[in-house]
Amino acid sequence: MPLAADTALASTLRLSVMRLARRLRTERADSSLGLSHLAALATLERHGPLTPGELAAQEKVQPPSMTRLLATLVGAGLVTRTAHPTDGRQVLVSISREGGTLLREDRRRRDAWLARRLRELEPADLDVLRQAAAVLDRLAEQ
Amino acid sequence: MPLAADTALASTLRLSVMRLARRLRTERADSSLGLSHLAALATLERHGPLTPGELAAQEKVQPPSMTRLLATLVGAGLVTRTAHPTDGRQVLVSISREGGTLLREDRRRRDAWLARRLRELEPADLDVLRQAAAVLDRLAEQ
């Protein structure tokens, strides 16, 4: 793949992603929780129990930010803390049943707009998006 | 396409897009300008001179937020204020030559980071992204 093509794709893709991200941000339902709280909840649901440090790394925030974020989530009963089985310094946080419920409810509302838009697409376009989602995740990694 | 599949894809795609958008946001140039400053600059470049109120509406922020944002941009010499020709209450703000230069430099750097990441992908993934960019744009439309 020639360098020039990569650069052109980078320009195009960046604009497309930022444009849709902005649209999604404005179209989201007004939940009482911020976007990072919901992202952390979603990660806990996907990965299962994690230590605060692992979760901070996963969410690409610093540990103190995750501490504060978790304080809110624990206070709201959406995640629970348990002692690490072998290392007394560490803690394990897990999503609670209420957290899972809130996540599903929130997704249902927030995805409504995007799902509506998706229903207007051709099956081939949907396939492209399914494959693209994984690649976009890989780009955001590390 | 069944409804359930659309909803699942909406969830996945939203998370992927927001995740990459966040990454792109953090990989901005060392301009020491926030994303909203750059967005306001870009709008001024695209639309030409606007009043603070019009710019606030365009950027979907409240007028006081735009006031503070403009104070930074004017202080940095990136936009200029001029009196409104007929209405003494209003002000017109325009992007300066330095503002335009900074905007182009910022775009170049963001593209560079993404292009570097793209070079690590398989050709098949790049094809997926090329097709996806167009579909993402269509989703963000309207």
Next chain:
DNA sequence: TATTGTTATACTCTATAACTATA
């Protein structure tokens, strides 16, 4: 009186640095 823009103030989110406890 209505409108435009600004100032005053507070809240949210995130960061770095310092501290506590365990290994």
Next chain:
DNA sequence: TATAGTTATAGAGTATAACAATA
């Protein structure tokens, strides 16, 4: 010592409410 997590503190960014100037 080194590591995991927390607390203390600061800096953006944005909001609402109150104010000044002009229409």
